[in-house]
Amino acid sequence: xxxxxTSDAFQMKHRYRYARPASGVTVLAHLFGIIAIILLLVWxxxxxxxxxxxxxxxxxxxxxxxxxxxxxFIFMAGQAMMAYKTVGAERQVKKLVHMFFxxxxxxxxxxxxxxxxxxxxxAGVTNLYSLHSWIGIxxxxxxxxxxxxxxxxxxxxxxxxxxxxxxxxWHISAGxxxxxxAICAALTGxxxxxxxxxLQHHHEARVINFLGLAILLFGIFVDLSxxxxxxx
Amino acid sequence: xxxxxTSDAFQMKHRYRYARPASGVTVLAHLFGIIAIILLLVWxxxxxxxxxxxxxxxxxxxxxxxxxxxxxFIFMAGQAMMAYKTVGAERQVKKLVHMFFxxxxxxxxxxxxxxxxxxxxxAGVTNLYSLHSWIGIxxxxxxxxxxxxxxxxxxxxxxxxxxxxxxxxWHISAGxxxxxxAICAALTGxxxxxxxxxLQHHHEARVINFLGLAILLFGIFVDLSxxxxxxx
Numbered sequence: 291x292x293x294x295x296t297s298d299a300f301q302m303k304h305r306y307r308y309a310r311p312a313s314g315v316t317v318l319a320h321l322f323g324i325i326a327i328i329l330l331l332v333w334x335x336x337x338x339x340x341x342x343x344x345x346x347x348x349x350x351x352x353x354x355x356x357x358x359x360x361x362x363f364i365f366m367a368g369q370a371m372m373a374y375k376t377v378g379a380e381r382q383v384k385k386l387v388h389m390f391f392x393x394x395x396x397x398x399x400x401x402x403x404x405x406x407x408x409x410x411x412x413a414g415v416t417n418l419y420s421l422h423s424w425i426g427i428x429x430x431x432x433x434x435x436x437x438x439x440x441x442x443x444x445x446x447x448x449x450x451x452x453x454x455x456x457x458x459x460w461h462i463s464a465g466x467x468x469x470x471x472a473i474c475a476a477l478t479g480x481x482x483x484x485x486x487x488x489l490q491h492h493h494e495a496r497v498i499n500f501l502g503l504a505i506l507l508f509g510i511f512v513d514l515s516x517x518x519x520x521x522x
Numbered sequence: 523x524x525x526x527x528t529s530d531a532f533q534m535k536h537r538y539r540y541a542r543p544a545s546g547v548t549v550l551a552h553l554f555g556i557i558a559i560i561l562l563l564v565w566x567x568x569x570x571x572x573x574x575x576x577x578x579x580x581x582x583x584x585x586x587x588x589x590x591x592x593x594x595f596i597f598m599a600g601q602a603m604m605a606y607k608t609v610g611a612e613r614q615v616k617k618l619v620h621m622f623f624x625x626x627x628x629x630x631x632x633x634x635x636x637x638x639x640x641x642x643x644x645a646g647v648t649n650l651y652s653l654h655s656w657i658g659i660x661x662x663x664x665x666x667x668x669x670x671x672x673x674x675x676x677x678x679x680x681x682x683x684x685x686x687x688x689x690x691x692w693h694i695s696a697g698x699x700x701x702x703x704a705i706c707a708a709l710t711g712x713x714x715x716x717x718x719x720x721l722q723h724h725h726e727a728r729v730i731n732f733l734g735l736a737i738l739l740f741g742i743f744v745d746l747s748x749x750x751x752x753x754x
Contacts, residue, residue, distance in 0.1 A: 421734040481710040485717035
């Protein structure tokens, strides 16, 4: 719509300063993200025991983990990554939104990780033996480093312009690699759960499979919204 | 070394035509790829039954699947993706190498998929119920379409230059998304195997975890060699 009612010159001038209309790719990312949240809730509330961090039922505690690791961590980090396309404001505002959504992702991610460790304690399960946990802990640790590094270089106190320009492509590529790793952590987690519980041939496994596909497609479209940012 | 012994002017002239020295990122990609192949062989030959597509032992038939899906499909596709950096030749030669390695990946991938179906037949297991299989089949099908599309647009017969230029960023982004999906398929496959066989607390599971990390890092460094191609 923005495109239809404004002149080319106006668009050129404002393109990089103000509103840049969200592309079809970010719309698809949101679509798959929301489908994933719905499927996640269907799974945890209908097929599983519900979500409650303070419960005596260890399984209700565990369920906080997949919910917050996707909705709290991956979905919010995806929003942060897409902020430069979806937020119609000055560059500095976009930057703050980008930082803030990543902060939210980090805080909710910490609660989500806490839920997994609390469940292990309650249920007497060993910590950090699986490929899922290795990828997950590795991703989360590097994510926190990347956030801190980004804050210091780009926002507060902020590095000289030439340093920023040199670091910028590495910041973007590292962020995309981290999104990729987070999706791998999520999918290996789902795969572990289905196989461990021997759910393979139950309806529940179909729901989890579609959840996994939705998470994967969310990751792909967030990534495309960045790699194709100049074209879409 | 190339950089040390040639003048800047020579480099500028030849940079985009001939040899472009492989960057540290492609070296790391090769390192993790080779570590993954070694760990894969240790796993399948030492901890498992060995690799043999014609065996009466269904497990030896199965083992062809992980071996060819990584070494045959993902590793070869990664080589194809890095060819523009690693092959010191004219652009047209790089393009042919890129196409040819992808063709090899496709052929070996088909044999690898066949091994999984053959194992299922021999062992009386249902096909295509798991998240791993859904991601895997989806990835492979889209990979074949992308190959065909790339062949027609970029090589034979080849589209007009402006079409090529328009399609180029989409071709690259789609290829990167497919690599990402293939790595997800591999990691969910490993996770499924470890959990299904209840290997979690055996040494074998540690080998498989490190194999998974090596595969993930291979994917990340192949991806970085493309996203940072202009900087490294």
